[in-house]
Amino acid sequence: xxxxxxxxxxxxxxxxxxxxxxxxxxxxxxxxxxxxxxxxxxxxxxxxxxxxxxxxxxxxxxxxxxxxxxxxxxxxxxxxxxxxxxxxxxxxxxxxxxxxxxxxxxxxxxxxxxxxxxxxxxxxxxxxxxxxxxxxxxxxxxxxxxxxxxxxxxxxxxxxxxxxxxxxxxxxxxxxxxxxxxxxxxxxxxxxxxxxxxxxxxxxxxxxxxxxxxxxxxxxxxxxxxxxxxxxxxxxxxxxxxxxxxxxxxxxxxxxxxxxxxxxxxxxxxxxxxxxxxxxxxxxxxxxxxxxxxxxxxxxxxxxxxxxxxxxxxxxxxxxxx
Ligand code: FE
Numbered sequence: 001x002x003x004x005x006x007x008x009x010x011x012x013x014x015x016x017x018x019x020x021x022x023x024x025x026x027x028x029x030x031x032x033x034x035x036x037x038x039x040x041x042x043x044x045x046x047x048x049x050x051x052x053x054x055x056x057x058x059x060x061x062x063x064x065x066x067x068x069x070x071x072x073x074x075x076x077x078x079x080x081x082x083x084x085x086x087x088x089x090x091x092x093x094x095x096x097x098x099x100x101x102x103x104x105x106x107x108x109x110x111x112x113x114x115x116x117x118x119x120x121x122x123x124x125x126x127x128x129x130x131x132x133x134x135x136x137x138x139x140x141x142x143x144x145x146x147x148x149x150x151x152x153x154x155x156x157x158x159x160x161x162x163x164x165x166x167x168x169x170x171x172x173x174x175x176x177x178x179x180x181x182x183x184x185x186x187x188x189x190x191x192x193x194x195x196x197x198x199x200x201x202x203x204x205x206x207x208x209x210x211x212x213x214x215x216x217x218x219x220x221x222x223x224x225x226x227x228x229x230x231x232x233x234x235x236x237x238x239x240x241x242x243x244x245x246x247x248x249x250x251x252x253x254x255x256x257x258x259x260x261x262x263x264x265x266x267x268x269x270x271x272x273x274x275x276x277x278x279x280x281x282x283x284x285x286x287x288x289x290x291x292x293x294x295x296x297x298x299x300x301x302x303x304x305x306x307x308x309x310x311x312x313x314x315x316x317x318x319x320x321x322x
């Protein structure tokens with residue numbers, strides 16, 4: 001898992017230990033993610049939305065894509081409106097194109113933060129040359145909801161390169177934390193967000209503990225990408241493919257088991273949470289709006305080409321996944 005890393009974790013700034021008066025957030029739910037097919041038949045592990053967890057306000061969806069051997073499958077051209085898609089690549093390379101003539105390459109450790117806002121079309125495909133040469137493909141896609149006031153924001157990208165992430169260590173140096181967006185105990189990541197959130201990737205060495213202050217008014221979740229450990233003050237066991245949803249408090253804690261059978265040798269965890277929007281959420285496929293009428297409007301706008309059209313150079317020829 002070649003996310004950005006450092007030779008000497010001890011030189012990094014350290015997360016402050018939560019105050020002794022801090023309340024450790026208990027684990028309110030432990031959700032085991034379902035595996036399902038997406039796009040052109042690409043298997044994803046999805047902790048939410050699911051029957052077990054509908055609301056992860058202000059987030060809509062979390063998909064772990066892989067790790068799998070490269071396949072020529074991705075998501076062919078499709079629209080989005082009303083939210084942001086955040087793609088964080090751990091292994092391999094994703095190539096994307098959009099209806100505004102934009103596009104790019106998301107390589108290992110990079111994050112693409114796409115604000116779909118008022119609407120756009122795009123495709124997302126594993127890089128062709130790596131499909132041929134083989135290798136591992138592993139990425140994360142998070143859908144961040146937009147508040148009613150920003151549903152029609154102008155579409156934009158933030159390309160956050162691996163080297164731009166904010167790196168910090170746990171207070172004892174046993175865990176490396178990469179802040180992608182938002183603020184973790186005063187350390188801000190490079191991603192700019194419409195509403196306050198925190199999104200980070202932590203690697204805990206075997207036996208290490210990660211404690212961090214967490215804003216009281218944010219939701220808080222931890223998703224295990226690889227490895228096993230415990231979570232919360234009651235040290236509930238958690239393993240790859242499971243999501244812990246924390247209850248109220250102002251600090252979170254995780255610990256890695258003393259043996260890890262992962263490619264990195266570490267427990268790999270995503271930390272995410274934010275200020276809940278507390279607005280009605282109506283999701284229909286790739287559209288996330290506040291009312292049914294707005295979903296119908298989105299479908300009409302898409303069909304009429306008002307979210308853009310597939311660029312001419314992509315209309316013919318081989319389409320990966322078909
Ligand atoms: Fe998409």
